Amino acid sequence: MGLIFIRTTIIFISLLLIMRLMGKRQIGEMQPFELVITLLIAELACIPMSDTTIPLLYGVISMIAIFFLHQIMLLIDLKCRGLKTLVAGKPAIVINKNGIDISELKKNNLDINDLIESLRGAGYFAFDDVDYALYEASGKFSAMAKENKETSAQKSSIPLLIITDGKFEKHNLDLTHTTEKYFLQILEKENIQSLKKVFVLTIDGTGKIYLQCRGEKYKILQATLPKESVW
Amino acid sequence: MVKTILSIVISFSILIGICIFESIFIHKTINSVETALIQLETKTKMQTATKADALKVNEEWQNKKRILHIFVPHNDIGYIDYWLGEAISYIESKNFDHALSKVQVLISIFNQIPEVYSLSLQNIF
Numbered sequence: 548m549g550l551i552f553i554r555t556t557i558i559f560i561s562l563l564l565i566m567r568l569m570g571k572r573q574i575g576e577m578q579p580f581e582l583v584i585t586l587l588i589a590e591l592a593c594i595p596m597s598d599t600t601i602p603l604l605y606g607v608i609s610m611i612a613i614f615f616l617h618q619i620m621l622l623i624d625l626k627c628r629g630l631k632t633l634v635a636g637k638p639a640i641v642i643n644k645n646g647i648d649i650s651e652l653k654k655n656n657l658d659i660n661d662l663i664e665s666l667r668g669a670g671y672f673a674f675d676d677v678d679y680a681l682y683e684a685s686g687k688f689s690a691m692a693k694e695n696k697e698t699s700a701q702k703s704s705i706p707l708l709i710i711t712d713g714k715f716e717k718h719n720l721d722l723t724h725t726t727e728k729y730f731l732q733i734l735e736k737e738n739i740q741s742l743k744k745v746f747v748l749t750i751d752g753t754g755k756i757y758l759q760c761r762g763e764k765y766k767i768l769q770a771t772l773p774k775e776s777v778w
Numbered sequence: 779m780v781k782t783i784l785s786i787v788i789s790f791s792i793l794i795g796i797c798i799f800e801s802i803f804i805h806k807t808i809n810s811v812e813t814a815l816i817q818l819e820t821k822t823k824m825q826t827a828t829k830a831d832a833l834k835v836n837e838e839w840q841n842k843k844r845i846l847h848i849f850v851p852h853n854d855i856g857y858i859d860y861w862l863g864e865a866i867s868y869i870e871s872k873n874f875d876h877a878l879s880k881v882q883v884l885i886s887i888f889n890q891i892p893e894v895y896s897l898s899l900q901n902i903f
Contacts, residue, residue: 548793549797549801550895552797553897553902557902600851600853601852602848602849602852604796604848611792612793614789615786615789615790615793618786618789621782622782622783622786625779625782
């Protein structure tokens with residue numbers, strides 16, 4: 548039984564480590580250790596239940612070991628702030644007053660599309676609708692709206708992603724009836740020589756552009772869209 | 779907070795308690811059957827073993843194995859039943875050479891069981 552206890556502990560710690568390394572994408576509204584327990588407990592209960600050649604005590608001991616580890620984690624959660632950060636992670640502020648924090652996104656294995664999806668899920672459709680946005684340690688997304696956020700009546704269409712990570716989104720160019728040349732001219736006016744420097748560029752139906760270059764604060768630009776650009 | 783610490787202490791005590799009990803119980807049970815088997819091995823070597831001797835070992839094993847089922851996978855216990863049955867049969871038919879090999883395999887299995895469940899690096903990984 549000592550073997551089972553030690554083996555359960557090793558698997559628990561390994562799984563927890565893997566979950567933490569995978570970043571917030573893999574965690575859905577649970578602390579990493581809670582997710583690990585959820586993953587393990589079902590298996591531990593099932594194996595001795597279905598395989599009659601394994602003593603039932605093996606399952607019971609594993610579950611007591613999991614309970615013991617859970618209580619230890621709970622204690623760490625309540626009492627040791629440093630260890631808590633190590634075990635559960637910390638919230639990642641992915642949008643601040645300067646725009647998108649690219650390094651925080653990368654640190655949590657997220658890309659711009661994940662961020663857009665989370666924003667939409669929280670009821671925001673443009674990056675400049677929020678002052679702050681963050682992923683909690685549990686992976687839950689929270690956002691703080693801008694005070695002068697446009698109401699839905701003022702909005703004409705959903706902002707579309709035109710450039711991400713220095714690459715054009717061809718599908719969205721077709722949707723907006725615009726061309727790469729059109730946006731390259733806008734970038735040129737902003738003194739941006741290389742497309743690779745652009746982390747994200749979105750445009751909405753009014754021609755409002757959200758532009759953020761790597762290592763710089765975001766800019767809001769106003770462009771005149773071609774007449775046929777309606778979406 | 780007190781409840782959490784208390785539950786940690788209780789669950790840890792249960793785990794440690796069961797670990798110690800298991801270790802002592804398996805060693806004690808295995809040793810008693812192994813002693814009986816060694817006696818049978820000696821008699822088999824001398825070709826003086828009788829069916830009654832073999833059945834005595836079997837009786838000892840049958841009494842112990844019931845509780846052993848709680849700690850040892852049932853397949854392992856099944857193998858011992860199988861080998862012991864064969865040994866009894868060979869002793870009954872006075873085929874001592876075959877019986878000796880079966881008894882020696884049983885002794886080897888009984889030696890291995892406590893090792894398999896002991897806390898060691900090779901068992902953990």
